[in-house]
Amino acid sequence: MATIITIAQQKGGSGKTTFTAHVACELAARGHRVALLDVDPQGSLGRWFMTRYERTGGLKGDITFSTSSAWGVTFECSKYRDDYDFVLIDTPPKIDNDLKPALRIADLVLVPVSASHVDLWATEGVLDLAEREGKRALVVLNRARSGTRLSHQVLDAIAKLNADPAKTVLNQRVAYAEALGHGQGVCEFPGAKAAADEVAKLTDEILARLDP
Secondary structure, X not given: OOEEEEEOOOOOOOOHHHHHHHHHHXXXXXXXXXXXXXXXXXXXXXXXXXXXXXXXXXXXXXXXXXXXXXXXXXXXXXXXXXXXXXXXXXXXXXXXXXXXXXHHOOOEEEEEEEOOHHHHHHHHHHHHHHHHOOOXXXXXXXXXXXXXXXXXXXXXXXXXXXXXXXXXXXXXXXXXXXXXXXOOOOOOOOOOHHHHHHHHHHHHHHHHHHOO
């Protein structure tokens, strides 16, 4: 039966879709069957997937894609439960009742947070809603600038939230955007070893958290 991971963040520009695509590719590269469900009307994940679909080489693993309305998430996920190992749900950058179905059905909620206090403040609403659905989220510092005072401040603040802070930090790297533009994950993209190592470590952390 598929494990469902919902990626949520109220603040736009947190790198949520990029985050989703790279984790999906890492899971697929490890032999897992991955379904992507795009609930965000902006459709960026779908554009990435179609770019990927049109490629002829360099891709790893089994990834499929579909879209859904916010309230159709449960039905769409049911299509993949028996044949896929993971379903990753990319949600819109907002916090309202439309997000509840994607949180309710999730086995794990991931919340990427960019290294800014504004993003951190926006995260509190998502965490409160997840808590009301009985979910304790894993918060991941994304687009960090290694060694900066701001990144350290945001990391310290994340540790005080009503959530679990990920040990792995994803740094601000051009490779994440470049790979995405080619329909790839950093685990597939030439010259992206540092980024690929970060995503691999984060994926290890996610799988360890899901392991009963």
